[in-house]
Amino acid sequence: MAQTGDPDDAVPPPGPGFALALGHAWRTFGITWSTSRSLTLLIAALTVFVALLPALALYLSKLVIDGVVTAMDSGAAGDRDLALIWVTAEAAALALLLAARRLLVFYKTRLHAELGFAVTSIILRKSAALSLAQVEDAAIQQQLLLARQYAASRPYNLVNRLFDGAQQFLTLISVAALLWGFSAWLFLLVVAGGLPLFIGNLRFAGTAYRFYTGRSPQMRERSYLESLITTEAAARERLHFGFGDELLRRYGDLFESLHGADTALHARQAWIAAALGVLSSAVFLGGKVWIVWVTIGGAISLGQMTMLVGLLKQGQANVSSLLAAFNGVVEDLLYVANLFAVMELPEEDRTGGATEGPDPADGLRFENVSFSYPGRKRPALDSVSFHLPHGARLGIVGANGSGKTTLVKLVTGLYAPDSGRVTLDGLDLRQWQHAALHRRLGVMFQPFMNYKLSARDNIAAGLALAEIDEADILKAARLGLAEELIGELPDGLDTRLSRHFIDGHDLSGGQWQRLAMARAYLNEQADILILDEPTAAMDPAAEAEFMQRPLDGKSVILISHRLSNLRGADQIIVLDKGRLIEAGTHDALVAMGGLYAELFESQADPYREG
Known part of the structure; x- marks a missing residue:
């Protein structure tokens, strides 16, 4: 006040x-x-x-x-x-x-x-x-x-x-x-x-x-x-x-x-x-x-x-x-x-000029990565290490505040670690040219943005709002399960998505999420796809369709509270208060009887009772 x-x-x-x-x-x-x-x-x-x-x-x-x-x-x-x-x-x-x-x-x-x-x-x-x-x-x-x-x-x-x-x-x-x-x-x-x-x-x-x-x-x-x-x-x-x-x-x-x-x-x-x-x-x-x-x-x-x-x-x-x-x-x-x-505020140091790493087969690595937000006593991430080979699926699990979204910001180069390092193809992300790094990554952030622009712009934002062929826009919409949505809009891709404008059209939460996924899929050069809670606002049918889609050899980092979505992951890591406390496949983590197993059982019980 x-x-x-x-x-x-x-x-x-x-x-x-x-x-x-x-x-x-x-x-x-x-x-x-x-x-x-x-x-x-x-x-x-x-x-x-x-x-x-x-x-x-x-x-x-x-x-x-x-x-x-x-x-x-x-x-x-x-x-x-x-x-x-x-x-x-x-x-x-x-x-x-x-x-x-x-x-x-x-x-x-x-x-x-x-x-x-x-x-x-x-x-x-x-x-x-x-x-x-x-x-x-x-x-x-x-x-x-x-x-x-x-x-x-x-x-x-x-x-x-x-x-x-x-x-x-x-x-x-x-x-x-x-x-x-x-x-x-x-x-x-x-x-x-x-x-x-x-x-x-x-x-x-x-x-x-x-x-x-x-x-x-x-x-x-x-x-x-x-x-x-x-x-x-x-x-x-x-x-x-x-x-x-x-x-x-x-x-x-x-x-x-x-x-x-x-x-x-x-x-x-x-x-x-x-x-x-x-x-x-x-x-x-x-x-x-x-x-x-x-x-x-x-x-x-x-x-x-x-x-x-x-x-x-x-x-x-x-x-x-x-x-x-x-x-x-x-x-x-x-x-x-x-x-x-x-x-006179200092600008981010973007001196990295590398467009490729020395070991293209190495994929993405976190090596003892720690990061703290200013003014916070507890690190958001504390000595986290894992490896994501090319073409593999990595699931990330953790309660709110466990460090999942911070991890995504580090992978995308938006933050730099306080200690440790994040590498892609054997090269520290700080040495990568930003444009080259962004071309390698398709990202759906959580929370994602609802741009009060056209449907076309909402998808084209995935490639810096550049002029994109309509066929590529529609392909990304199809991969993001937004193709039917685009077809139902009054002016298709050119529909303005906001009731703030006279000719605007509003969307539901799940529809906005589909556009955000299409935005992540637009970058066809990306060989790593990062999806932070991609099905949170989806109906069960759309969620099932999304999880069963082949990913054409892309590496995937999938963050989800719905652990059933992670059963097909090659590796799952469990974060708790910024620390990596468990890692393994779904079956191995369930057999381990730790936090992951407790979370999975708690989500499975209501269905058993039904």
Whole structure:
């Protein structure tokens, strides 16, 4: 449940130091440059143009007013014509400023979309390159979540604020030049008027980051509760067991907790910002009163007064905007730092380049293999050894948590052993080229994925979603007992398998399992077939048909809780709490009277009683 403490108490990733922050800003700008050089240059040019026009327009307004006063006093045609020239020039400057600002918004919108896509692509490529152990790491999952969540906004916001800051700085320089020529202390007043809001915003930039990153687990919980209430996957149990109201209550409590903390943070920020805003306005008002006072005294003209008041207002706005941009940059850098932390995650070492082993007749071996998950006291596998010759069938038995699925991940190279080694054809799997290893293995994982794509894609995933001949797809479907299922789908292989789409079609658990088996069979080059609980959701007839199918010389690793499926295995190993405690044929293990025999008898008794 959400925590309701002070947001300052949250413990997020630390923010970057000054030198590192500059590096992150430069790297972000580098990504922007590589995304679209033309857009970056165009926005930079428009930024300079928009930055210099306000001071020019204010100076022209002074000339207009002074020209009008002079023309009224003299009545000369030349003075009147000059005043009209100045007003035309001012109108042109303001029109150009308006047009440039609108173009700047348009091109920045384009950059926002393109940069968001580029950053998201970087994150997805990095995620695809991570090892299974990294993907399963909760801390890395948190980093990836934050990076994806802010991929389209924070890098763009940082670049946009850098452009805005440059624009405000250039405008401030031009305003300062005009103010300094009249009175240096007016420029200092402009700077002093913007400092209060800057200090307040800087204080809240870090607080907001700590607050929003610190509550990410609660946000994930809220999203999960929403999915339990809205998705069809949870609907059956939710409706049958009747816990919908309890889910709504928890969702409401979580919202109240998050909303309460959010409101408290923004309330503090609003009150402090209001007080600092009043102070800033008082500074501006003091300067304006002084300008009017000296104008009444005849020290400056009416046009100069108008220009100076405008410059004072423009300068204060520039200072506030410049410092606000700086505050925003500080906040954005905190989020961008997480993006670069993701980019710098070490990728899996895929230096193995072997495509075959020295002893093609040796098959698969585990030699004293041990593996432990981070943070677990007991090894998932502890000194496990066995040999699977080519063309042999190996059955694996064990209770949940005994290490069966971990063994599959080691066989497929998704994990590397902590000690010992796994070899194929006499060569350590770490030395194999990943693509070559994957070509040798057809795998049905447990749990398997139900891809909300077409039936064709669900099978083609077995060969990296490559373009596969339909005949090969249908052959794999036949081997996976999915041929009849494909024929019954409204659009055959092109049927979208999800009710999330208007034309989608849903499947039962057993039907999804058949597609997963077809996926494993698609790789005809595979000479080792790994099936993790392949008949768990099958009806008895389909299970019998599957178990009696010839496997054309392939080696098979079959994991099953139904021990009757393993009677034809050349060897069966029994795992218990990560250790291999029994090994042999079905008949030998039954005669041994150990754990396997107990499990087999317990499954056979109900049939005897029947």
